[in-house]
Amino acid sequence: YYPLSALLAAAFLIVRKVPPLCRGLPSQREDGNPCDFDWREVEILMFLSAIVMMKNRRSITVEQHIGNIFMFSKVANAILFFRLDIRMGLLYLTLCIVFLMTCKPPLYMGPEYIKYFSDKTIDVCISPTLGVSGSLCPPPPLKPVLLWQEELEKDKRVTWIVEFFANWSSECQSFAPIFADLSLKYNCSGLQFGKVDVGRYTDVSTRYKVSTSPLTKQLPTLILFQGGTEIMRRPQIDKKGRAVSWTFSEENVIREFNLNELYQKSKKQSKPREEGPEEPPAVPAAVPPEESKKDK
Numbered sequence: 001y002y003p004l005s006a007l008l009a010a011a012f013l014i015v016r017k018v019p020p021l022c023r024g025l026p027s028q029r030e031d032g033n034p035c036d037f038d039w040r041e042v043e044i045l046m047f048l049s050a051i052v053m054m055k056n057r058r059s060i061t062v063e064q065h066i067g068n069i070f071m072f073s074k075v076a077n078a079i080l081f082f083r084l085d086i087r088m089g090l091l092y093l094t095l096c097i098v099f100l101m102t103c104k105p106p107l108y109m110g111p112e113y114i115k116y117f118s119d120k121t122i123d124v125c126i127s128p129t130l131g132v133s134g135s136l137c138p139p140p141p142l143k144p145v146l147l148w149q150e151e152l153e154k155d156k157r158v159t160w161i162v163e164f165f166a167n168w169s170s171e172c173q174s175f176a177p178i179f180a181d182l183s184l185k186y187n188c189s190g191l192q193f194g195k196v197d198v199g200r201y202t203d204v205s206t207r208y209k210v211s212t213s214p215l216t217k218q219l220p221t222l223i224l225f226q227g228g229t230e231i232m233r234r235p236q237i238d239k240k241g242r243a244v245s246w247t248f249s250e251e252n253v254i255r256e257f258n259l260n261e262l263y264q265k266s267k268k269q270s271k272p273r274e275e276g277p278e279e280p281p282a283v284p285a286a287v288p289p290e291e292s293k294k295d296k
Contacts (some may be wrong), residue, residue, distance in 0.1 A: 001103050003068070009073035012080045015088075016041075026084060041080060048076040054265055064142060064174045105173055112180035113244070115186040115197040115206075115281075157269050158260055160192050160225040164210045166199030168218040175248045179220075182250060187260050190266025210236070217243035232257070 015021050022035040037045070050266070055068045071111045074096055082089030089131040133214045163179055183193040198205035198212050198219075208230075223233040234256055235246040246252070254260065 001105055004099060004103055005070040009070050009091060014076045044076055044080060046271060048072055061174050065172055108176035108180060110177060110180060113183040113193060115194045117194055129201060156227040158190055158192055160194055160264060161257065162194040162196060162225060163222050164196055164198045164221040166197065166219050168174060172220045175220050178250050182253060186263045188266050190269050191262055220248065
């Protein structure tokens with residue numbers, strides 16, 4: 001994925017600068033040199049650099065930075081190729097479409113402690129390192145599985161943080177390692193982490209009012225459940241039904257959801273359940289009173 005993205009992002013630079021390829025290309029330079037940028041091409045590239053810098057100010061992970069560079073570079077390449085020759089522009093656009101259909105960004109495959117929900121069931125996938133993962137799912141079990149709402153409501157003392165995501169969303173892919181890292185740090189018997197693919201299970205997105213349109217700003221969405229009831233979510237939705245801008249960084253999630261406080265509270269609540277009921281103290285056997293000297 002990354003080598004092909006880099007090749008497409010640098011396609012115009014290669015075509016314009018490599019002598020065997022740039023021979024015969026039209027140019028608006030005064031000296032007529034076809035192997036160098038003209039002033040209009042320099043303006044487009046400078047404008048591209050400014051947009052990438054602005055977008056990367058809100059990027060959290062390295063993947064987000066690289067993704068922004070690749071995306072806007074492809075847009076600039078398409079404009080430059082169409083300006084150069086409409087046939088070259090159509091060829092480049094076709095290559096980009098084929099690339100998008102055949103190559104997908106690599107999904108996060110690292111360790112995590114997360115339970116994956118479907119629309120009706122809860123699917124727990126086994127990881128070779130930690131015991132729970134979404135990457136190595138076994139075939140569906142033969143025994144009945146719990147309804148996912150029943151799982152959320154099974155123990156009122158258990159708090160759930162569920163991520164509503166879609167595999168096609170670049171924002172969700174960038175947030176995946178952050179959410180996995182949070183699950184490794186804060187998961188305990190009283191604080192559980194879960195994920196549900198609303199791109200696949202549309203009934204869940206409709207029920208919890210999470211938009212899955214390509215232009216939505218609601219992916220990913222984090223919802224905090226206590227006793228099966230929604231307590232809070234990020235991003236929030238305003239009165240017009242639009243998502244309020246929110247940065248999905250590890251620091252923001254910890255602060256907004258009070259994870260440190262929730263973790264300590266959940267650990268305290270889970271201790272009595274783990275230790276079990278206390279045994280009543282043993283009653284000492286009755287000791288006969290000493291005989292008095294008179295009795296002797």
